[in-house]
Amino acid sequence: MDNGHHPGPNGTSVIPAGTEGAATNKTVVMGAGPGGLCAAYVLSKAGVPTVVLEKAPFVGGLARTIKHQTEAGEFKFDIGGHRWFTKNEELNDIFREVIADELLMVNRTSRIYFDGKYVFYPLKISNALKEIGPIMAARAVADQQLQQVKQKAQPKEIVSLEDAFVNQYGNTLYKLFFKRYSEKVWGLPCDQMSGDWATQRTKGMSLWTAVRDAIVPSKGKVVSLIDEFMYPREGFGRFSERMADTITGLGNQIQLGSGVERVHREENKVVAVTVATEHGSERIEGEHFISSIPLTLLAQIIDPAPPAEVVAAAKSLTFRNVITVNLMLKKRQVTPDTWLYVHDRNILFGRFHEPKNWSSAMVPEGDYTSLVVEYFCSFGDHIWSMTEEQLVEQTIKHLIDDMGLITRDEVMGGFTIRAPRAYPSYTIGYDKPLEVIKAFIGEMTNLQTIGRYGTFRYNNTDHSIETGLLAAKNVLGGHHDLEQVNAEKDYHEIKRIPEPAGAGRKTGA
Ligand SMILES: Cc1cc2nc3c(=O)[nH]c(=O)nc-3n(C[C@H](O)[C@H](O)[C@H](O)COP(=O)(O)OP(=O)(O)OC[C@H]3O[C@@H](n4cnc5c(N)ncnc54)[C@H](O)[C@@H]3O)c2cc1C
Known part of the structure; x- marks a missing residue:
């Protein structure tokens, strides 16, 4: 029947x-x-x-995956890479039960690209301070110390995203590593966005403690940033x-x-x-x-x-849209990153990932790779108004001319996916x-x-x-x-583990 x-x-x-x-x-x-x-x-x-x-x-x-058939074989694209991570074991159990034999553990290394330089993200303080040079680094440390003293003496309510970042990092690091990217994501200055987002998504750390710990490591509980994740x-x-x-x-x-x-x-x-x-x-x-x-x-x-x-x-509530430009490339690998965050204002996209770095099954076998490049935009703005051809071409030009990551003859083709209302603002x-x-x-x-x-x-x-x-x-x-759910003010990406950390790690991608 x-x-x-x-x-x-x-x-x-x-x-x-x-x-x-x-x-x-x-x-x-x-x-x-x-x-x-x-x-x-x-x-x-x-x-x-x-x-x-x-x-x-x-x-x-x-959170769907789009399949795209070419003569070389099938390419698969998430709408912006989706990694699985939670501190909640009941949810991890559901994910493992559902994905079962398709589960991979993937190492995470993400970087920020800014003014032709690369720094790790989340910020690894010694690396960030090295990349910005000794004078700027000294200013960043002094700035954050000053901010902490001011906040202790006369606590200021955290209202805006700018308040939250300055409170966590001080003014110098905020301007270098957070302001430009956040303004790309939200399309508004950080002093017009609520500080709610920052407490869960970024974790300030004392630069002074980081510098001191590099010289004399502190004892006690180990705090670790999440550096691997599950992926189907x-x-x-x-x-x-x-x-x-x-x-x-x-x-x-x-x-x-x-x-x-x-x-x-x-x-x-x-x-x-x-x-x-x-x-x-x-x-x-x-x-x-x-x-x-x-x-x-x-x-x-x-x-x-x-x-x-x-x-x-x-x-009255607003949101941001995402457009992904999905490029198929005849190239072995573009970067080793999980995500690359692009801060430069002259580059219109905000972030990209290379699906092959997450799972080799996302591209055909052989010397092929792909990129998913994310543009944040609003209905009617100049990015949303661009055609598919314009967006693909703009992306290729940025990757060749501004970042030097690919060559024209490596590009097999590209297409866009529009995701309206992807980010509640x-x-x-x-x-x-x-x-x-x-x-x-x-x-x-x-x-x-x-x-x-x-x-x-x-x-x-x-x-x-x-x-x-x-x-x-x-x-x-x-x-x-x-x-x-998701109402805690705690940072999502930190796990506290008793010393010694111990457990081994495996890579799947
Ligand atoms: C660029 C980007 C990157 C992300 N990266 C990550 C990540 O790395 N890790 C992570 O965990 N999460 C990530 N997310 C978040 C993740 O995508 C969402 O949390 C998740 O998809 C939300 O699931 P949902 O079911 O609430 O909503 P959605 O996935 O939005 O599903 C809602 C569904 O409702 C349907 N719908 C809408 N209107 C109607 C209607 N009138 N009638 C019937 N159906 C309707 C839609 O078609 C859609 O299928 C990312 C999101 C974006 C945009």
């Missing part, structure tokens, strides 16, 4: 839009990125009837594809090409959603609803509409409208919001799936507060 399951584009089976039977869904999940899929994965394993509704014709959202051999998108395979394998449904257009409520209870499919509109009912679609969109499609201030709040004051939206959504008794744009929080995949996991546990009877 044909139960409506057909092989989908990811090798998973999907229910074609418009198929009967969705009325018995206990849980309706909106969006098939890692967040939504993790919720459905957990629910499917617990035997809960669940349907995932996805607007795109594929699963994986921002065939690209990060395999994480979503494999969760999708399990969900459909357990008899639940992933409905691709089904964009949620209306979320129907009766008072404070969501009763159904309407999706637009190629066959027309379809109403899908459920008992529990989990949304990973943009929070700003969700607030505007709830029916009956929320109070006007909620809709106004949703319209923490502009100063963003928290007020966000509170208004969340207060309204919070009144809905059976609607949970999860994920990155689903919660308007700068979530990595681990946080996104954590919210999915907790939402699923709540459907199963738990009482978890999703707001606590």
